[in-house]
Amino acid sequence: MGVFKKIRYYFSTHFAASFALVFLLAVVAVMGLMQTYLRRDYLQYFVAQSFEQEQAVMKSVRQTLNRTLYELMSEGSKMAIDENLRLLAESLQEEENSVRGQAKELQLSNELKNHVYGSYAIASAIVGPVGLLSQYNRYKFTNPGTLQFWEESDAETLKQMTAFLRKEFIPYSRRESTDVFFFPRIRIFVEPDLRPGYSKSRVIHFVFPLTGGKASVWECEYALVTSYSMETFQNFLDTVNIPQGDYIQGYITDASGMIIYHGDPSKIGTGSAAVEEDETVRVISEPLDYFGLTLHSMIDVGKMRSYINQIYWKDLQIYFLLIFLCVILVYLVFRQLMRPVRELSDSMSQAENGIDPEPIPIRGRHELWQVADEYNHMLQALDEKNRELELQHRMALVSLNQKYEAEREALESQINAHFICNTLGCINYEAIEAGNHEVSLLIKKLSNILRYSFDQRHQEVLIWQEIAWVDQYLYLQKMRREDVFDYEINFPDVYGQWPCCKLMFQPFVENSILHGFEGRKSGGYIRISADMDGELLRIRIEDNGCGMDAQTEAAILEILRNKGIPHLTPARGNSLAAGEAVHASDSPHPAPAQGSGSRQDGTEEIPGLGIGIANVVTRMRMFYGSRFDVTMNTQKGKGTSFVFRVPIPDRQLEHGAEENL
Amino acid sequence: MRIVIVEDEKRAARGLRNLLTAISEDAEIVAEASDGIEAFEQIRRLKPDVVFTDIRMEYMDGIALIKAVRENGFDVKFVIISAYEEFEYARQALHLGVVDYLVKPVTEEEVRGVWKQLCADRQSAGKKGSRVHGLLREQYPQAHPLVQKAMDIIESSYATRISQKELAENLGITAEYFSYLFSKDAKESFSRFLRRYRIRKAKELMEAGETSAEQVAYQTGFSDVKYFYKCFKEETGVNPGEYRKSI
Numbered sequence: 001m002g003v004f005k006k007i008r009y010y011f012s013t014h015f016a017a018s019f020a021l022v023f024l025l026a027v028v029a030v031m032g033l034m035q036t037y038l039r040r041d042y043l044q045y046f047v048a049q050s051f052e053q054e055q056a057v058m059k060s061v062r063q064t065l066n067r068t069l070y071e072l073m074s075e076g077s078k079m080a081i082d083e084n085l086r087l088l089a090e091s092l093q094e095e096e097n098s099v100r101g102q103a104k105e106l107q108l109s110n111e112l113k114n115h116v117y118g119s120y121a122i123a124s125a126i127v128g129p130v131g132l133l134s135q136y137n138r139y140k141f142t143n144p145g146t147l148q149f150w151e152e153s154d155a156e157t158l159k160q161m162t163a164f165l166r167k168e169f170i171p172y173s174r175r176e177s178t179d180v181f182f183f184p185r186i187r188i189f190v191e192p193d194l195r196p197g198y199s200k201s202r203v204i205h206f207v208f209p210l211t212g213g214k215a216s217v218w219e220c221e222y223a224l225v226t227s228y229s230m231e232t233f234q235n236f237l238d239t240v241n242i243p244q245g246d247y248i249q250g251y252i253t254d255a256s257g258m259i260i261y262h263g264d265p266s267k268i269g270t271g272s273a274a275v276e277e278d279e280t281v282r283v284i285s286e287p288l289d290y291f292g293l294t295l296h297s298m299i300d301v302g303k304m305r306s307y308i309n310q311i312y313w314k315d316l317q318i319y320f321l322l323i324f325l326c327v328i329l330v331y332l333v334f335r336q337l338m339r340p341v342r343e344l345s346d347s348m349s350q351a352e353n354g355i356d357p358e359p360i361p362i363r364g365r366h367e368l369w370q371v372a373d374e375y376n377h378m379l380q381a382l383d384e385k386n387r388e389l390e391l392q393h394r395m396a397l398v399s400l401n402q403k404y405e406a407e408r409e410a411l412e413s414q415i416n417a418h419f420i421c422n423t424l425g426c427i428n429y430e431a432i433e434a435g436n437h438e439v440s441l442l443i444k445k446l447s448n449i450l451r452y453s454f455d456q457r458h459q460e461v462l463i464w465q466e467i468a469w470v471d472q473y474l475y476l477q478k479m480r481r482e483d484v485f486d487y488e489i490n491f492p493d494v495y496g497q498w499p500c501c502k503l504m505f506q507p508f509v510e511n512s513i514l515h516g517f518e519g520r521k522s523g524g525y526i527r528i529s530a531d532m533d534g535e536l537l538r539i540r541i542e543d544n545g546c547g548m549d550a551q552t553e554a555a556i557l558e559i560l561r562n563k564g565i566p567h568l569t570p571a572r573g574n575s576l577a578a579g580e581a582v583h584a585s586d587s588p589h590p591a592p593a594q595g596s597g598s599r600q601d602g603t604e605e606i607p608g609l610g611i612g613i614a615n616v617v618t619r620m621r622m623f624y625g626s627r628f629d630v631t632m633n634t635q636k637g638k639g640t641s642f643v644f645r646v647p648i649p650d651r652q653l654e655h656g657a658e659e660n661l
Numbered sequence: 662m663r664i665v666i667v668e669d670e671k672r673a674a675r676g677l678r679n680l681l682t683a684i685s686e687d688a689e690i691v692a693e694a695s696d697g698i699e700a701f702e703q704i705r706r707l708k709p710d711v712v713f714t715d716i717r718m719e720y721m722d723g724i725a726l727i728k729a730v731r732e733n734g735f736d737v738k739f740v741i742i743s744a745y746e747e748f749e750y751a752r753q754a755l756h757l758g759v760v761d762y763l764v765k766p767v768t769e770e771e772v773r774g775v776w777k778q779l780c781a782d783r784q785s786a787g788k789k790g791s792r793v794h795g796l797l798r799e800q801y802p803q804a805h806p807l808v809q810k811a812m813d814i815i816e817s818s819y820a821t822r823i824s825q826k827e828l829a830e831n832l833g834i835t836a837e838y839f840s841y842l843f844s845k846d847a848k849e850s851f852s853r854f855l856r857r858y859r860i861r862k863a864k865e866l867m868e869a870g871e872t873s874a875e876q877v878a879y880q881t882g883f884s885d886v887k888y889f890y891k892c893f894k895e896e897t898g899v900n901p902g903e904y905r906k907s908i
């Protein structure tokens with residue numbers, strides 16, 4: 001049962017197997033029907049054909065046999081009318097047991113020998129009223145040791161064979177048949193059929209009256225017995241019989257209907273009816289001209305059918321073998337054709353099980369391989385998509401981490417923020433009351449910067465807020481450094497409502513101040529400007545600082561170009577916590593990762609600067625989407641510029657359908 | 662000008678008082694309150710012209726205070742001075758018609774600006790100039806100036822064809838940015854806003870006795886009467902004919 005189920009499962013899951021099975025059944029059914037139909041038709045045709053053919057054969061065989069019999073009879077007749085033989089026989093009868101008699105016997109034997117050699121006979125004998133007078137056997141001398149053809153014990157048989165000469169004497173007046181009259185009376189005997197000295201083949205005996213010249217047929221006392229081998233008839237059977245199948249049997253019957261010759265010796269001596277008893281048997285009979293012999297050809301339709309069946313089954317086996325081979329071939333071809341499907345299935349189940357599927361090797365060009373090829377493309381696309389997603393995920397994770405970090409820091413700094421802001425508020429009034437409005441302004445700006453930076457709840461702001469922040473930031477930085485640099489913000493108010501990502505300019509501006517103007521006493525300049533570039537807002541941050549060395553430039557360009565982040569761990573100096581950045585720049589050695597302390601060692605300065613920029617760029621990409629673009633241009637000694645091209649984020653864009661009314 | 666200062670920090674209250682009195686001799690600080698409830702009591706009692714109030718306070722915050730005063734129908738101007746630069750507060754405050762929203766710490770310059778504004782308001786209150794346009798603009802007080810400008814244009818030329826693209830070009834910004842600005846401030850797309858406004862005008866026309874639907878459609882900027890029917894049905898839920906009968 002298990003095996004059966006397994007087979008059923010295999011068939012239900014393998015297209016090639018089911019196809020081969022159906023194909024096999026169909027072909028077998030068609031072949032079976034065809035064969036059955038053909039067999040029936042062919043049998044009919046075969047029977048009719050055989051019957052006709054056999055009739056034609058029989059006619060020709062009859063003529064041949066008639067001629068043969070006639071020849072044998074004329075040979076015998078020639079002997080029978082030999083006067084010499086008769087005289088020698090007569091004299092031998094008289095002078096029996098004398099010396100002369102012995103000489104006569106020798107003479108007679110010699111005469112017989114002469115006759116026998118001139119004919120087809122195998123033996124010849126002269127039988128007188130008292131018995132065997134002389135005989136000659138063709139093989140007597142050529143084959144020494146051969147027994148006499150007729151033995152002493154055969155005396156009685158011979159007597160009976162020759163008896164008709166005397167017994168059946170018919171007075172002339174009562175003779176009816178004319179043919180018998182003109183021809184010597186001849187009888188044939190098939191008994192005894194086997195001679196001890198000649199046992200190989202059956203023999204037939206012709207008995208003639210030894211008339212020997214003038215003697216009348218009716219008065220002759222001696223008989224001539226010539227014996228022939230029945231091989232003569234064998235030719236007839238060979239012509240008639242069909243060796244394979246054994247469905248046509250030729251045989252000869254005598255006047256009484258007794259079979260005298262048959263391929264099967266056991267049938268000899270039986271009546272022909274016994275042979276023909278079968279209903280399926282059809283017999284063609286052709287009477288011969290002499291001795292009332294009849295030729296028969298028995299066609300056994302039953303045997304014929306079984307013969308054809310036999311051939312049919314043999315053929316069928318070959319057919320089945322061929323079909324089976326064909327089916328196997330078809331199955332194999334199909335299996336080969338279905339290979340991409342299997343590969344696809346394997347690959348898919350691999351994917352289901354969470355294994356990254358390898359692309360399927362394409363081994364052909366037909367449709368299924370094309371599908372497999374498409375699948376490969378799909379895999380590739382999915383892979384790319386996955387990678388992209390993974391990257392996005394990573395970016396989101398980093399962003400989340402940053403956010404988490406920021407929130408944590410925000411909580412920590414909340415109290416401080418309020419405390420600081422309110423304290424600054426107090427100091428502010430002190431300053432105002434002291435009449436120092438410059439201090440009040442500085443406090444105001446510092447307070448604004450701190451508040452904006454501390455406020456972690458609003459990461460998505462409007463660009464005017466950001467610009468205002470940068471303005472105040474730069475104002476304070478400028479104030480601290482006095483003549484080192486000046487700045488200019490040229491931002492059209494109309495674009496103030498542009499969505500913006502909080503603190504997105506800080507690292508770039510800080511880079512200019514800390515790095516670009518390093519070692520400078522005066523003349524630094526930072527310009528922030530904006531205009532439209534098609535649908536995008538183009539923002540420039542330019543400085544006339546010292547530019548970057550090639551190594552730093554390459555690293556920053558890599559960060560800007562690369563959509564990933566070089567370091568996943570949110571490092572300190574995180575630009576989100578801008579408060580920290582401000583603190584860092586307040587320290588005597590500003591931003592160690594970025595400042596002058598590490599100038600000689602470029603590799604150390606890049607990460608600090610890099611992380612700030614990388615974080616901002618990542619946030620901006622996430623915020624603005626794929627249309628966002630940032631480029632950098634730096635020239636050693638001449639300055640650095642960053643150009644941002646920012647779209648309105650897709651999710652914020654609501655396209656009002658234009659209606660022409 | 663009679664002023665009440667609502668501020669829970671004593672030093673800040675004193676600072677503001679000194680600052681105001683330094684700016685103008687006209688400034689008369691009639692009371693100081695350290696929370697909303699106390700402030701409300703004093704406003705009720707003293708009926709000041711202006712209240713400078715903090716937002717975050719105990720018992721009753723600044724916004725609640727303004728609401729309570731408005732509900733009681735006192736004609737008092739408010740200036741908010743808050744440590745929080747919160748959009749939500751700012752929005753509510755503007756909605757409640759405060760004169761200004763200052764962020765702590767305040768500079769002398771800022772307070773001077775507010776003071777000027779207050780004085781100007783007091784002067785213009787007597788005149789009450791008539792305004793032809795600006796009704797729509799008033800409904801969206803904190804909208805971007807360009808959006809308000811666009812609203813003026815809608816108001817004045819709704820009966821003609823108005824293309825968003827051309828409008829944006831006239832305002833000097835891209836259609837995309839205009840669309841973004843407009844839908845951000847008006848909370849719906851420009852085309853939908855325009856259509857709604859036109860239907861509102863159509864209703865007004867019909868209420869005024871205009872019977873021909875065709876006339877109404879053309880006078881409200883619809884070039885196609887069928888389309889007018891469709892829009893009307895979508896906006897109001899009834900056909901123009903049914904609407905007229907219901908008047």
